[in-house]
Amino acid sequence: MTFSSKLIEKAVEAFASLPGIGRKTALRLVLHLLNQDKATTTQVASALVAMREGIRECQTCHNLADEAVCQICADTRRDRSLVCVVENIRDLMAIEDTGQYRGLYHVLGGIISPIEGVSPADLNIDSLMERIAQGEIKEVIMAISPTIEGETTVYYLSKKLQPSGVLVSAIARGVSFGGDLEYADELTLGRSIVARIPYSR
Amino acid sequence: MTFSSKLIEKAVEAFASLPGIGRKTALRLVLHLLNQDKATTTQVASALVAMREGIRECQTCHNLADEAVCQICADTRRDRSLVCVVENIRDLMAIEDTGQYRGLYHVLGGIISPIEGVSPADLNIDSLMERIAQGEIKEVIMAISPTIEGETTVYYLSKKLQPSGVLVSAIARGVSFGGDLEYADELTLGRSIVARIPYSR
16 A cells, blocks of 8 residues: 555554554544544544553552542442452443442452463462452352363362352353354353253242 | 543543544554553654644645655656556555656545535646646546546546647556456456557567
């Protein structure tokens, strides 16, 4: 792609440095901004800089926060006896979006993966133990992806949490709602029969 | 989508205000920036602002330019007797990318469209006439999309250019290279037979 303007070229490269945005898309975004007021570009740019400069990690749960403590931890209406352990912020958001969970969270910041060199020491596990030592938490829900690394992490955490006496649970797995039995993978379908639940109306 | 941070929410909205970027993609971009140095975000933001603030329209051809005259018009190695008329900057870039054209351009800034209320007065036609009046231009190549509005624009321009005596041509249309005859639309295939060219080796 040839640009007759260095300014355009740099702006296209800036957009194209982001994941999933190629140079053609980047050019489309730049031309869109050129069609808008100058203020639009300034707003986009300042929102990004303000976010990157101002964002903090919640000192309690490691969620993204504007203050020292995130909005979820600061919310007094939430059930403080429940903590849901998630791998990252994206998983936290996915659970929040269901609107079904009113407890707190704990963001691990990854999962144990010997291949990628992620050991328990690299994760926010000490701070989870500290939270539990305070005695308010009654149940820890593991909401970790069911991969080998995920299962390892859950196993490691459940062993580590055992002495504290808190209830450790994991999110239910099975055939998804609206999913066709025929197309469910064997492992999921098999487990969903083994872990069947009594029918209640 | 629920955000536990106002800063994140504003940054996501900034990205999502761009065409083709939904809120999920916007969140992915924001989380990507959070994983990078602060400098990365500042660089992206300042490239956009510098582009939007600094960009100008070439006073000769209406291409985007960093200076009063764009790099193409300023390039003395280009054939100044040829002018290619295009609808917008994207079409100009597409032709430049072929590497087959070494003349100059003229960006109309749109095409005549009574439905969308675009009349000849809204386009950069007067400046084209002025360029031709200077006498250096020998041929004007119409590289306008073959839509009804495009054909109208080409017809209007060719009538207007007639008194000046410059040669008016249009880019060749036909079955594309690598295209299967079977799948070419009837109009294109029909015209490609009518406008057949002598075979030369």
